[in-house]
Amino acid sequence: MDAPVLPPAELYINRELSLLEFHHRVLEQARDSKIPLLERLRFLCISCTNLDEFFEVRVAALKQRLEIGAPAPGPDKMTPQRLLDEIRHRAINLVRDQYEVLNKTILPELSAEQIQFPQRSEWTEAKKNWLNHYFRDEVVPVLTPITLDPSRPFPRILNKSLNFIVRLQGKDAFGRRRHRAIVQAPRSLPRIIRLPERLTEQGCDAYVFLSSIIHAHVDDLFPGMTVEGCYQFRVTRNSNLYFDDEEVDDLVRALEGQLAASRYGAAVRLEVSKECPEDLCKFLLDHFSLERADLFSVDGPVNLNRLATVCDNGRRPDLCYPPFSPGMARELLTDENIFDILKKKNVLLHHPYQSFQPVIDFIATAASDPEVLAIKQTLYRTGADSPIVDHLVRAAKSGKEISVVIELMARFDEAQNIALANRLQEAGAHVVYGLVGYKTHAKMALVVRREQGKLRRYVHLGTGNYHRGTTRLYTDYGYLSSNRNLGEDVHKVFMQITSLTEAGNLVKIFTAPFNLFDQLIMRIERENEFAKTGKKAHVIVKINSLTEPKIIDALYKASSAGVKIDLIVRGICSLRPGVPGLSENIQVRSIIGRFLEHSRIYYFRNDGDEEYFCSSADWMDRNFFHRTETCFPIRQKPLKKRLMKDLCLFLADNCQAWVLQGDGSYIRLSPGKDKPVSAQQTLLNRLASTA
16 A cells, blocks of 8 residues: 555544534535425524534533643544634634524525514514513513622523623612623523414514513613613533543432533533623623633524424424325235234335334334233433333333333433433333443344244344434334344343343344454455455445544555445544545545434445445444444345445435545535436435325
8 A cells, every 4th residue: 555645643534623514514404495494494403503512512522631631532633722723713604604594594585485583673563562561471470680799699501591691880779880680591481482473464474582572671670770781692511421430339320410510511602692792701701711712703593493493383384395104114014913024024124214113013012912021122312202112111011021221321311311211110121221431322122022832032123213203304224133143143232231241152243342343344354355356346334424543544445455435424524535545446425415314334345245234333433442332234135235226326316415525625416417316305205105
């Protein structure tokens, strides 16, 4: 392999900057006039939510590294300070673009569609009267304005909450001069209020931000004093949870304590309305121990995420994606029992194009079947109202042996998972938590059934969570089988998680943190050897993120030997494609569309004896070495053919595909004079029932 033209540290794109590029691609969907208007608004909201999490988690971690003098965290060797400076530059531009899209594109187009957000200067007398009553009856009773003085210090500000800093002039009721006050908007109040139809033009929906209502009536909160200014602000805090593996003896109790504290973690970002004067900005920065670089002045509401309520109220379906009904797998279009079907053939499901209901029915049938003795399942994210959990509870109460591995550390779902664990335990299920430091990210379910005096295992393995809500929004594969070897492997993996003993002699499944990484490296190197001998060699990988440096190095080496490598990486990608002598045979593309691409597929040509795998694991350090993951083969010819057809469709997409350049930027593809190809729309047309 020739020496690459890049120095070693520059062989890799920084993961944080790559993640910001992903947030930019999401925002670009809000500009796309071919997408329905309310869906474009939703993409804008998603980009804002993504950026919030980026600061809560990634920027917060970088700031901590800087404080303790820790070295550069990634193989790119970018120092924390240099990286924070670059993040600020890109984030400032991203936030500017978000508000520009809102103010110059989305809001004017919504107004043209009779969805309006009247400014205070546009309120009629009738609107003012109604909003005055709303403020008096709904807002004032739950507000607690706090004038700052030595006995009333700055109140604790909740992570990402809406607040106002108020400049005052005059004396309070006790004859003392006051200059500043804080007003916190209660979380119990809606952030966007729809005006009654009688106050709007016929056929028009009008909305007012809670922040506008409070701003317009803030004088009423400080009688006897003059309000000289009122300005929104929002603080983003460090939401990382930290545990000492050797000190934690009760994970649930430790987690509950950490969750409460995380709402008031160290501040990492301050957002203020652009009208906020410099002296008040400095006052807020000083209070939250932030630097000027942490300040973001915005041209509008400080939390655009709340606009998603307008997308979700169902009042304008004409401005949303056309509805669809997930299709049913052909193998399941029968009155036969699911277990009888799986005795004859394996079933591959592709969500959301195909229904998730068969997976729910798999657990439901097992819960009711008197011949079923045990059900084992992993749960990472399930949602608050999970039918699968309902069936597991019912099965446990009926006396079946139910074992559930719940990952308490699923980020931002921790509290919900604690409640879920308690509910299952109360029903009599065995509940095991993921290990501290090793998240249980595998998606698998096992049913043990007595048939003709013998025990038989049925399994479901997936690339995504057992969450009915996200199965309508995320693309994932699910695999149902009664294969004996596969069932025994899944049983051994469950035993490993619960008993912490080694799962030896697995026949079909690869697992992390044990052999998955080595098996993938071996297969990439095998393609390398085929290419060296002049044989065709090809690797196709569809994942969410690619950051692990050793696997990137293996791909570089394979590319240099002539292996064709196609990577479909939705989010973070640290590999640089197209570098002469290093990665010129590697193409990286990202698909951003109606659904969040979440499925993981690995393909190796293997000199014609093609191998296909589906997995719960991305190609990141954390997935290979710090999580419990599964990777399972798809070996039936019709299913392999189907997976290749799907992969080729994503590689042909020229409507929703972005191609990664060697400098870390992305270029969006366009059909031009070619036939438009949208992978997601094609799969919808092929597998689902569209309106």
